[in-house]
Amino acid sequence: MLNFDYSIPTKIFFGKDQIQKLPEQILEFGSRVLLIYGGGSIKKIGLYDQAIKLLRETNIPFWELSGVDPNPKIESVRRGIDLCHNHQIDFVLAIGGGSTIDCAKLVAAGYYYSGDPWDLMIGKGQFENALPIGTILTLAATGSEMDPIAVISNPETNQKLGMGHPLMAPKFSILDPTYTYSVPKNQTAAGIADIMSHVFEAYFSNIKSAYVQNRLAEAILKTCIHYGPIALEEPNNYEARANLMWASSLAINGLLSYGKMRKWSCHPIEHELSAYYDITHGVGLAIITPHWMEHVLEDSTVEVFKNYGVNVWGLNPNEDNYAIARTAISKTKEFFITLGLPTTLRSVNIDEEKLKLMADAATKKGTLGEFRPINNQDVLQILKSAL
Amino acid sequence: MLNFDYSIPTKIFFGKDQIQKLPEQILEFGSRVLLIYGGGSIKKIGLYDQAIKLLRETNIPFWELSGVDPNPKIESVRRGIDLCHNHQIDFVLAIGGGSTIDCAKLVAAGYYYSGDPWDLMIGKGQFENALPIGTILTLAATGSEMDPIAVISNPETNQKLGMGHPLMAPKFSILDPTYTYSVPKNQTAAGIADIMSHVFEAYFSNIKSAYVQNRLAEAILKTCIHYGPIALEEPNNYEARANLMWASSLAINGLLSYGKMRKWSCHPIEHELSAYYDITHGVGLAIITPHWMEHVLEDSTVEVFKNYGVNVWGLNPNEDNYAIARTAISKTKEFFITLGLPTTLRSVNIDEEKLKLMADAATKKGTLGEFRPINNQDVLQILKSAL
Numbered sequence: 208m209l210n211f212d213y214s215i216p217t218k219i220f221f222g223k224d225q226i227q228k229l230p231e232q233i234l235e236f237g238s239r240v241l242l243i244y245g246g247g248s249i250k251k252i253g254l255y256d257q258a259i260k261l262l263r264e265t266n267i268p269f270w271e272l273s274g275v276d277p278n279p280k281i282e283s284v285r286r287g288i289d290l291c292h293n294h295q296i297d298f299v300l301a302i303g304g305g306s307t308i309d310c311a312k313l314v315a316a317g318y319y320y321s322g323d324p325w326d327l328m329i330g331k332g333q334f335e336n337a338l339p340i341g342t343i344l345t346l347a348a349t350g351s352e353m354d355p356i357a358v359i360s361n362p363e364t365n366q367k368l369g370m371g372h373p374l375m376a377p378k379f380s381i382l383d384p385t386y387t388y389s390v391p392k393n394q395t396a397a398g399i400a401d402i403m404s405h406v407f408e409a410y411f412s413n414i415k416s417a418y419v420q421n422r423l424a425e426a427i428l429k430t431c432i433h434y435g436p437i438a439l440e441e442p443n444n445y446e447a448r449a450n451l452m453w454a455s456s457l458a459i460n461g462l463l464s465y466g467k468m469r470k471w472s473c474h475p476i477e478h479e480l481s482a483y484y485d486i487t488h489g490v491g492l493a494i495i496t497p498h499w500m501e502h503v504l505e506d507s508t509v510e511v512f513k514n515y516g517v518n519v520w521g522l523n524p525n526e527d528n529y530a531i532a533r534t535a536i537s538k539t540k541e542f543f544i545t546l547g548l549p550t551t552l553r554s555v556n557i558d559e560e561k562l563k564l565m566a567d568a569a570t571k572k573g574t575l576g577e578f579r580p581i582n583n584q585d586v587l588q589i590l591k592s593a594l
Numbered sequence: 595m596l597n598f599d600y601s602i603p604t605k606i607f608f609g610k611d612q613i614q615k616l617p618e619q620i621l622e623f624g625s626r627v628l629l630i631y632g633g634g635s636i637k638k639i640g641l642y643d644q645a646i647k648l649l650r651e652t653n654i655p656f657w658e659l660s661g662v663d664p665n666p667k668i669e670s671v672r673r674g675i676d677l678c679h680n681h682q683i684d685f686v687l688a689i690g691g692g693s694t695i696d697c698a699k700l701v702a703a704g705y706y707y708s709g710d711p712w713d714l715m716i717g718k719g720q721f722e723n724a725l726p727i728g729t730i731l732t733l734a735a736t737g738s739e740m741d742p743i744a745v746i747s748n749p750e751t752n753q754k755l756g757m758g759h760p761l762m763a764p765k766f767s768i769l770d771p772t773y774t775y776s777v778p779k780n781q782t783a784a785g786i787a788d789i790m791s792h793v794f795e796a797y798f799s800n801i802k803s804a805y806v807q808n809r810l811a812e813a814i815l816k817t818c819i820h821y822g823p824i825a826l827e828e829p830n831n832y833e834a835r836a837n838l839m840w841a842s843s844l845a846i847n848g849l850l851s852y853g854k855m856r857k858w859s860c861h862p863i864e865h866e867l868s869a870y871y872d873i874t875h876g877v878g879l880a881i882i883t884p885h886w887m888e889h890v891l892e893d894s895t896v897e898v899f900k901n902y903g904v905n906v907w908g909l910n911p912n913e914d915n916y917a918i919a920r921t922a923i924s925k926t927k928e929f930f931i932t933l934g935l936p937t938t939l940r941s942v943n944i945d946e947e948k949l950k951l952m953a954d955a956a957t958k959k960g961t962l963g964e965f966r967p968i969n970n971q972d973v974l975q976i977l978k979s980a981l
Contacts, residue, residue: 208836210609215602221853222597416833418820419841422813430806446803449595453853454806462849466608466840 208417211465217353218379221453223445225381226257226343230265232379236339237298240269241290243311244302245276249345252389258302258343270294272314275303278360278367278481278488279310284324287314291338301342301377304398305349305358305488308342312357312375315340328359328368337374343381346390347452348398348489350405350459352380360482365568367482369474382456384448392439396546397489399435399451402458403428404492408471409463411503411511411578417466424463425518430454432519435546472576473499476586479565486555493548494555497540498593503579504532511578512536552594562590595804598852604740605766608840610832612768613644613730617652619766623726624685627656628677630698631689632663636732639776645689645730657681659701662690665747665754665868665875666697671711674701678725688729688764691785692736692745692875695729699744699762702727715746715755724761730768733777734839735785735876737792737846739767747869752955754869756861769843771835779826783933784876786822786838789845790815791879795858796850798890798898798965804853811850812905817841819906822933859963860886863973866952873942880935881942884927885980890966891919898965899923939981949977 220228233240240262249255262269272287290296291314301311317324319336326332344352351357355376360367390398410424431454434447441447457463476499477491504512509528516522516535524531540550549555566586574580581589607615620627627649636642649656659674677683678701688698704711706723713719731739738744742763747754777785797811817837824834844850863886864878891899896915903909903922911918927937936942953973961967968976 208609208833208840210612211606212615213606213608219598219600221600222595225597228599416836418833419813419817419837419844422816423810423844426806426809426813429809433805446595446805449803449853450806453595457806457810466836 208466209414209468213461213465214373215353215460215462217377217460219353219382219456220379221382222449223383223385225383226261229258229261229341229343229381230267232341233267233298233300234265236341236378238267239294239296240267240298240300241272241287241294241296241314242269242300242302243272243275243287243307243314245274245304245307248389249302252386254302254343254345254386269300270296275307275310277306278485279306281325281328281359281361283310284313284317284359287311288317288324291318297338299338299340301340302345304344304346305351308344308349308351308377309357309359311340311342312337312351313359314338316372316375325361328361328370334372334374337372340375340377341379341381342377343383343386344452345386346394346398347387347448347455348401350402350455352377352382353456353460358478365482367478369478380456382452384445384452387448387452388443390442392547394487395438395442396435396548397487397493398455399431399489399546400493400496400543400548401489402451402455403431404473404489404496405458406463407496408474409467409469410515411508412467413578414467415511420463420466421514422518427454427458427463428519432542435542439546468577470575470577472503472578472581475569475575476565476589479569480552480557482568483561483565484555484557486557490549490555493543494550494552494593495589497536497543498589500536500539501592502585502589503581504529504536505579508579552590559591559594563587566590595853596801596855600848600852601760602740602847602849604764604847606740606769606843607766608769609836610770610772612770613648616645616648616728616730616768617654619728620654620685620687621652623728623765625654626681626683627654627685627687628659628674628681628683628701629656629687629689630659630662630674630694630701632661632691632694635776636689639773641689641730641732641773656687657683662694662697664693665872666693668712668715668746668748670697671700671704671746674698675704675711678705684725686725686727688727689732691731691733692738695731695736695738695764696744696746698727698729699738700746701725703759703762712748715748715757721759721761724759727762727764728766728768729764730770730773731839732773733781733785734774734835734842735788737789737842739764739769740843740847745865752869754865756865767843769839771832771839774835774839775830777829779934781874782825782829783822783935784874784880785842786818786876786933787880787883787930787935788876789838789842790818791860791876791883792845793850794883795861796854796856797902798895799854800965801854802898807850807853808901809905814841814845814850815906819929822929826933855964857962857964859890859965859968862956862962863952863976866956867939867944869955870948870952871942871944873944877936877942880930881937881939881980882976884923884930885976887923887926888979889972889976890968891916891923892966895966939977946978946981950974953977
């Protein structure tokens with residue numbers, strides 16, 4: 208196990224009607240709120256009305272930044288920062304999924320940065336401070352509600368980049384599983400693929416001495432596999448939605464990666480797909496992951512795949528290691544198919560044209576991952592096999 | 595899954611030589627330190643010298659409260675509070691295991707309470723504030739390094755009581771597994787029984803919808819079962835000591851119990867054994883737990899025992915549920931025997947004399963547990979079967 212400095216400061220208010228705690232939590236940190244959200248879904252489910260009613264009842268003034276897209280754009284961040292300056296905002300409240308929360312994070316940090324907020328994403332600018340952030344989550348997927356990471360897209364440069372800083376960790380997040388009842392099947396499925404991919408990025412690692420982390424990772428994977436199909440079949444199943452929602456936060460808040468390296472493989476590849484084609488993040492991950500698994504399966508990695516097969520999929524440990532590994536990879540692919548997720552790049556309108564461009568971009572800073580490091584040629588092969 | 599408010603604010607610095615961060619961490623919160631420790635073990639392993647060298651190098655003045663016993667006594671707490679007042683202490687640093695840390699917690703809270711600190715343990719006094727607390731852990735067992743609970747004994751009243759308050763959560767804890775290399779076999783074993791018992795108290799529950807928590811609990815149990823014998827065999831095995839140390843914190847920091855009830859069974863029984871006979875906490879737990887399991891096994895609970903047998907001990911899920919449950923209980927007992935732990939009350943010099951007294955004391959506030967609530971008669975039967 209590697210040394211680590213553990214800090215997960217975000218408070219979570221989990222369960223039905225926990226939104227009642229919103230005003231008291233905001234007032235701990237601020238008094239003038241920028242409310243950030245995406246499209247109309249939070250209005251459709253009544254969450255918007257409920258939130259602003261609570262703010263009005265407690266005389267908390269608020270302003271709004273709406274229309275934050277999936278794969279949130281730097282332009283939304285810039286608008287948010289302007290609103291903060293114009294209205295002396297001292298608290299940022301995101302209501303939505305990971306895109307909305309990520310946008311809120313960079314608004315909060317960009318507020319204190321004198322230059323363009325994109326500088327913070329590319330390492331040109333320094334994080335100095337951030338407005339306090341709270342979130343109300345409506346989608347179990349990215350885990351952004353409990354981590355310090357923001358992923359932002361810049362269509363002008365065809366870049367989708369992730370950046371983490373402790374200042375961007377939300378002060379609190381409200382996780383009410385009933386808010387995810389209305390999430391459509393395809394988004395529910397993409398969210399599950401995203402959660403599982405976060406776990407995979409930590410689990411498939413050469414730091415085998417991080418035993419307890421690996422067993423915890425398997426626990427989250429089993430939860431996704433158990434409840435994924437139930438949530439699709441019965442969207443209002445509280446137990447399924449609750450377990451998936453809490454799994455989404457635990458998958459990436461650090462619990463599984465402290466004591467290991469945090470050097471990812473599939474996410475950086477997918478970010479290129481989303482940057483160039485604006486596809487749903489979880490869909491891209493579901494397409495790529497099984498092909499990445501097949502590509503990196505070799506003598507040095509087969510043992511971890513065996514553990515995955517035995518401990519997560521219940522395969523017979525007495526079989527040949529490679530046989531277990533291959534079955535486990537097939538099971539992963541089949542599971543994504545069961546969830547109704549696409550399995551090929553062509554099915555999301557990605558053809559050969561930009562594969563090399565994306566492979567090069569994904570590996571611009573060097574090889575990906577520490578499990579079996581992959582270079583641009585590896586990525587190109589993975590993408591081609593996923594066509 | 596039940597609603598929950600999650601907050602685990604303690605920062606963890608995990609791994610070899612993380613003690614180097616001690617001065618900077620203390621200086622974030624205070625400048626005049628009360629150093630609390632137990633006997634000579636921290637001097638024997640050089641940790642005491644290392645810590646005070648760091649304090650001296652950074653000109654942090656400190657005073658000492660030493661001689662804190664296992665099952666720490668209220669008298670030590672009173673002495674600690676006096677020292678804090680006499681020397682304008684603004685930071686409490688515990689170096690040791692759970693007993694030392696628990697003592698430090700009540701010193702920190704008792705400092706701000708005008709009456710006798712025992713009042714805080716019995717609910718007669720109110721927690722108003724607490725000095726900031728840091729810890730350097732030397733024993734993987736109680737999890738006190740990452741939770742807000744203190745367990746303190748009062749020999750005058752034959753009471754050993756636990757009390758939790760968010761103000762008593764350590765600001766930071768330094769977990770260096772090498773500090774546990776010198777822990778003797780019997781204490782290592784008792785610590786493992788303590789960790790596993792914390793997991794059992796959360797795992798054996800009727801809140802079956804807390805699926806993700808249950809799988810996480812199994813991960814911690816598997817870690818104890820895997821590394822327990824290795825740590826006994828090779829005391830300087832870093833991987834084993836590291837996994838057990840991190841498991842000890844995760845077992846009781848809330849991760850496994852958020853979303854479930856926190857209504858315990860075996861711990862309150864064991865607290866009576868320790869209160870009347872001053873035995874090692876983990877030893878008492880190892881003796882009682884299998885008998886408690888046998889006592890509460892019935893139609894309403896057998897399914898959880900089955901999950902335990904299949905997921906933790908790898909038993910065949912196609913067997914009869916009761917057969918799996920009974921084998922799992924036997925395996926638990928055998929595992930404690932493998933660790934060299936006593937299996938009967940008589941072997942730790944407890945006879946029939948006070949069993950009824952202790953059973954009544956353990957259930958003074960009502961039945962124990964929510965899995966299969968047990969009353970004084972149940973406790974008496976469990977204790978008798980453990981004789």
